[in-house]
Amino acid sequence: MTNNSSKATALRTHTCGELNAANAGSTVTLCGWADSKRNHGGVLFINLRDLYGVTQVVAAPGSPVFAAAEETKSEYALRVTGKVTLRPGANANKNMPTGEIELEAAEITVLNASQPLPFDLGEHAGVSEETRLKYRYLDLRRPKMAKNLVLRSRLSQVIRNYLYGLDFNEVETPMLTRSTPEGARDFVVPSRSNPGEFYALPQSPQQFKQVLMMSGMDRYFQLARNFRDEELRSDRQPEHTQVDLEMSFVDEQDVARVVEGMMQAVFAHLGEEIAAPFPELEFSDVMLRFGSDKPDLRYALEIKECSDIFKASGFKVFSGALAEGGVVRAIKGEGAAAFSRGDMDKLTDLVKKLGAKGLVWLRFKDGKWDSPTLKFISDAEQAALKERLDVKEGDAVFIAADKPAVAAPCLGALRNELIARLKPAQLKKWAFLWVRHFPLLERDAESGAWTFTHNPFTAPLPEEAHKLDTDPGNVRSCQYDLVLNGVELGSGSVRNHNRAMQEKIFALMGYDKAAVQRRFGMIVSPMDFGAPPHGGIGIGYDRLIGIICGTDSIRDVIAFPKTTSGACLMSEAPSVIDDKQLKELHLKITD
Secondary structure, eight states: OOOOOTTOOSSOSSOTTOOOGGGTTOEEEEEEEEEEEEEETTEEEEEEEETTEEEEEEEOTTOTTHHHHHHOOTTOEEEEEEEEEEOOGGGOOTTSTTTTEEEEEEEEEEEEOOOOOSSOOSTTOOOOHHHHHHTHHHHTTSHHHHHHHHHHHHHHHHHHHHHHHTTOEEOOOOSSBOOOOSSSBOOEEEOSSSTTOEEEOOSOSHHHHHHHHHTTOOEEEEEEEEEOBSOOBTTBOSEEEEEEEEEESOOHHHHHHHHHHHHHHHHHHTTOOOOSSOOEEEHHHHHHHHSSSSOOTTSOOOOEEOTTTTTTOSOHHHHHHHHTTOEEEEEEETTGGGOOHHHHHHHHHHHHHTTOSOOEEEEEETTEEEOTTGGGSOHHHHHHHHHHTTOOTTOEEEEEEEOHHHHHHHHHHHHHHHHHHHOOOOSOSOOEEEEEOOBSEEEOTTTOOEEESSOTTBOBOGGGGGGGGTOGGGOBBSEEEEEETTEEEEEEEEBOOOHHHHHHHHHHTTOOHHHHHHHHHHHHGGGGSOOOOEEEEEEEHHHHHHHHHTOSOGGGGSSSOOOTTSOBTTTTBSOOOOHHHHHHTTOOOOO
16 A cells, blocks of 8 residues: 555545556555545446645445445545546546546445435535535535635744744733723623633733833834724624734834735745735825725726816805815716716715715716716816826726715725726736825814824824824824725734823823823833834735635635624524622623
């Protein structure tokens, strides 16, 4: 029996994905699951599947294993010994790695039988996600799901090797920490030994990684687990993984070069070449041109500022908005003149839900404009609009007139909808973008007080720090986001390393020095002892793998994810705990 496989064990000599014509004549033993069974002219063919591939097993009538093959059903775990033979020429399958051979079974052992399956494991079975998650151990046997998890594992190794090569140190940070404001609700854990006190699961290792820099670790990374008790969706889980890194004595560009090299290494593993440095845009520019801080730059659609065209407009929708300090901006949809009035109404409803008063649209058909509002727009304005947006036959233009804070996201959402409906040509397959210099502070929607836009430890741009005393709402920060194909992949910044600056920012947020020490002492106290300049980023690893695998939901690249209600259907978590546990934790459940 030939045994030269690196994955050989006491039960098998090879996997189901590695045999080929070079193995013809060898006697081998395979282990796997019965993926399917066919009867062709009395001969039984079983596709034996494991993580690595599929091998066709043959049992002929009269063979001593024929009865065992007949009894085999879907997902039986089997051990098969036999001779590797070449498939007859016409039967060879060039589309699969083992397609030139088959295994003539001499011995079939049922390692474990299977009950009838709750759903078909075929790739296009149409089973509900709830059923898949309940029987996740079966769902993960599907080749697509298995491939996703294997790729995730391999790319984590690529990332680790890349960062080790740059002298980063992998350091684990605590899972049980204290609650601090970082943008989402904390998951809290009661302390049995400290009644009435609670740990919090980390929303990110933010404070700990900064303390590591203040401890002289210089370069840190971790594939960190993060926990956030927030509303869930297809790209958000209550627990997620990020490639977290921090560096000392750096500026924004130093961090960018490390991250860009890491992405090049990841995509090189996939056989893809990624150009660096990545494009970068100021936050203010990206909101003006794309209406979103995470634009999908695979597509060329761009918003145009048109306030100057309509500065003397007789159309009150435009003139009124401009008089109140608003803007008039427009976006073109190539081929969108074919949209019906019903389509236009749906697009109008879309922007209204986001706070717009309405949407003005014009279609250019048969060499002229068509619009229910055309009579309010002068010939000169029509001509200027056509030139500004380079309008061609069959195009449509959509115009928003409102405050910049309303017009930008409305047109950004409209841009995404136009991309979905019109399916324009992609400029590139992988569109990376750095978005830089977000506002440091913004007004809290409920309290009206200043709060951080990303996290409270971000440093202001040095040249704008003086405005904290006079105009804090217009201070730009050393904050940067990494975007890939319209998804916010990562967020980071150069941090405050000076206590006076950090306390000034906290003071604007309503914290006095005592409150700062009480809530953030772990990070501000080390600033008194020669804390170095430092910065870093957290890359959403689940999102990265989801984009690479082409899935709409990160649940398809996580082994055991939660539903949108935060439940694990397989383990039936969360669950109640018994009275004894509650008593030990000094907790009482109330209605």
